[in-house]
Amino acid sequence: MTQENLTSSGRDESKRTPTLRLEGPQGAQATFGLHGAQLLSWTPSACATERLFLSGASRYGDGQSIRGGIPVIFPQFANRGPLPKHGLARTRSWTLLGQAPACARLELRDDAHTRAMWPQAFRLLLDVALSERALTVSLRVENPGHSAFEFTAALHTYLRVADIAQVRLHGLGGGYYLDATRDFAACRQDEAELRFGAELDRVYPDAPRELRVDDGPCRTLVHSDGFADAVIWNPGATKAAALDDMEPGGERRMLCVEAAQAQRAIRLAPGEHWQGSQTLIATD
Numbered sequence: 001m002t003q004e005n006l007t008s009s010g011r012d013e014s015k016r017t018p019t020l021r022l023e024g025p026q027g028a029q030a031t032f033g034l035h036g037a038q039l040l041s042w043t044p045s046a047c048a049t050e051r052l053f054l055s056g057a058s059r060y061g062d063g064q065s066i067r068g069g070i071p072v073i074f075p076q077f078a079n080r081g082p083l084p085k086h087g088l089a090r091t092r093s094w095t096l097l098g099q100a101p102a103c104a105r106l107e108l109r110d111d112a113h114t115r116a117m118w119p120q121a122f123r124l125l126l127d128v129a130l131s132e133r134a135l136t137v138s139l140r141v142e143n144p145g146h147s148a149f150e151f152t153a154a155l156h157t158y159l160r161v162a163d164i165a166q167v168r169l170h171g172l173g174g175g176y177y178l179d180a181t182r183d184f185a186a187c188r189q190d191e192a193e194l195r196f197g198a199e200l201d202r203v204y205p206d207a208p209r210e211l212r213v214d215d216g217p218c219r220t221l222v223h224s225d226g227f228a229d230a231v232i233w234n235p236g237a238t239k240a241a242a243l244d245d246m247e248p249g250g251e252r253r254m255l256c257v258e259a260a261q262a263q264r265a266i267r268l269a270p271g272e273h274w275q276g277s278q279t280l281i282a283t284d
């Protein structure tokens with residue numbers, strides 16, 4: 001793994017945040033930053049195209065959240081509790097515990113700052129592993145303290161797409177979802193494949209483990225373990241225009257397919273741990 005100035009996609013986010021690069025077999029590459037332990041770029045071998053969206057208008061400062069890549073959401077999903085939206089892990093600087101060419105392990109522990117917001121002892125481990133065509137991100141939550149806590153979490157993956165109007169998401173047909181754009185009304189998805197246009201923001205409780213995103217010739221399987229739910233989000237043009245860290249037209253080049261534990265909080269007694277992962281597989 002090497003400290004990078006330019007990512008594989010030619011984007012230069014490292015001018016604004018230090019990035020580290022993973023090198024997998026056959027030229028596969030990924031980059032991440034210590035800020036939020038956030039994956040910022042992934043190029044599988046053979047495809048040679050960037051597969052993670054990262055807004056050119058992202059903010060990288062201390063305490064900011066980065067618009068794109070794979071933000072780690074913990075211990076609160078969205079605004080479902082008293083903490084800042086999506087919790088505190090995505091805005092903190094993590095520690096790099098270990099590195100190898102194609103994998104890395106990062107850690108976040110509670111400190112005075114996190115305890116001021118959320119008075120719990122915790123330890124998070126994020127493992128990232130890159131293979132020829134796949135990227136796996138695993139989140140482990142440990143309770144090293146003396147009292148139990150509850151949390152929700154997600155890997156808030158921003159897939160980069162060529163044209164959202166052409167994207168088809170397979171795997172959720174016939175499933176029930178909560179529509180965040182309509183006060184979380186419970187609905188059923190009748191269509192076998194989901195298409196995108198206006199804002200779409202849904203939580204699919206107890207979702208299938210495997211979804212497939214077709215974006216023209218690019219196909220990505222999204223496999224999750226441990227996380228019960230899937231969250232699918234595209235802001236659409238109107239909402240995107242109100243996000244000051246979204247690049248112009250960015251909503252047409254992204255789709256969030258999130259492995260989430262949003263509906264049911266996980267309770268960890270002292271000494272217990274929980275683990276969830278998401279694997280992205282390029283099949284084109």
Ligand SMILES: O=P(O)(O)OC[C@H]1O[C@H](O)[C@H](O)[C@@H](O)[C@@H]1O
Binds near residue numbers: 086201
């Ligand atoms: O703007 P952010 O805080 O990064 O949140 C971005 C989005 O995250 C999730 O996908 C939620 O379901 C959306 O409601 C939210 O708008």
